[in-house]
Amino acid sequence: MxxxxxxxxxxxxxxxxxxxxxxxxxxxxxxxxxxxxxxxxxxxxxxxxxxxxxxxxxxxxxxxxxxxxxxxxxHSLNCPSYDPPADLSGLGPLLGSAIVENPATGETALKLDFPMTKLQGRSTQPTATTASNSVASQGQRLTLRSLLHYLWDQAELTHWKPGFVGRRSWTTVRRHLLRAAEYKVARGHPLLASLYIPETFSVEQREAINHRRLQRWAPARPTPGAPQQLMLMIAEVKEVVSARFGYKLIIKHVPDQAFGVDETLYRRLCRCFERELAIWNAADELHMLVIASFKLDESGIPSIVEMSMVPVSPQWLPIEDQFDRLLVEELVRNERSFIKCQRYNLQPSMVIPSASLTDCGELPQLLVIARPANDGADFRSALQQMADLDEPSPWIWNTSSEAMPVLPRERGLQILEFQSCEVRSAIDTPLLNLPVR
Known part of the structure; x- marks a missing residue:
């Protein structure tokens, strides 16, 4: 229970x-x-x-x-500050290099491997970025995909509990992402200044929403003689379809404005995200996220410069492939509490836990999917690394030879209790009566 x-x-x-x-x-x-x-x-x-x-x-x-x-x-598993060890996902190699948190200021500096400006008059080769990153970028800079993974983790959208059912809408996702982006700095500028996440569309609020969108995009309008600022978008894809010239990306909640996609980018999109698009196409209930940089022309029409795509479950939990999807569905169906692990910059061949159960007692229970493409030696090495964490032996699903095993049994977690003490010491500094999240 x-x-x-x-x-x-x-x-x-x-x-x-x-x-x-x-x-x-x-x-x-x-x-x-x-x-x-x-x-x-x-x-x-x-x-x-x-x-x-x-x-x-x-x-x-x-x-x-x-x-x-x-x-x-x-932290304890039932503490809001708990997170799985960073080395269990692709986050570990990025901490301290691509992601540098400063407790003295509360700011987090992010190093990006993609541009946020474009020189006027110079053509930009559109790219579709996938899991493939150069050796130099490993552990050094955030790709578009790993930036999305990082914000998803920071927003705790990788966390799931049975009580979340029916409470995670796009409005909720957007609100948590915007909060997660606060006090994040990239290339010396606040990330929020360049971040566009569409509001939930409402026919009654159409004009007001469109006005706020145009205001949000204003910094990206080209200025003669100056580098053009690019915007960064996180949104849900509705479809990518042919246009009169090239192709266009249609975003849910932005019905009044398509994003231009040139033919070169479209071909790369189909090639680089073949697996992600196949998963999305096979299950109508899945969402497809896009994170993209885009520019505006003189008339304010947006076009994509660089993009990456990540499929997510109906609960907005990121998934990698069909096996990942089946495991997430089983966990949600069985009303389990867990944290979804993400790959960041790591290659698909590298083995990481798919998820970490947080309802199996005092220690997390790692869930590992052994895919047919996994190399035996690398897989055994990864399992040994997980075993060295002094946690229960990982649950393993060998997809090439067996059906999904029974999930580890749920166990209650002892809750720490203490007597709250009234603060009696005088506070000389005037207090700011501000809300807390």
């Missing part, structure tokens, strides 16, 4: 215990930010009886307590 009961996050702030949702918490972390105090998460304690160190970051509409870089796996 599953349970969606998750205890509220609990912190030690300046020697006082606080629950995230109790009155006065927003003011307390605002004060902690000003005084540079480091909260400690009480989901687990170290040998000295102290919690796991966190930090307070300032967001656009308030403050938030965030985990320190690379510490997600130190």
């Amino acid at each position: 599953h349970s969606d009961t998750v205890p509220p996050a609990a912190y030690d702030i300046g020697g006082q215990h606080w629950l995230k949702d109790e009155p006065g918490f927003a003011e307390t972390i605002a004060h902690a930010f000003v005084q540079r105090l480091r909260p400690r998460c009480l989901c687990r304690k170290n040998s000295e009886g102290q919690g796991i160190e966190m930090y307070v970051a300032r967001l656009m509409d308030g403050y938030i307590v965030k985990r320190m870089p690379y510490t997600g796996s130190q």
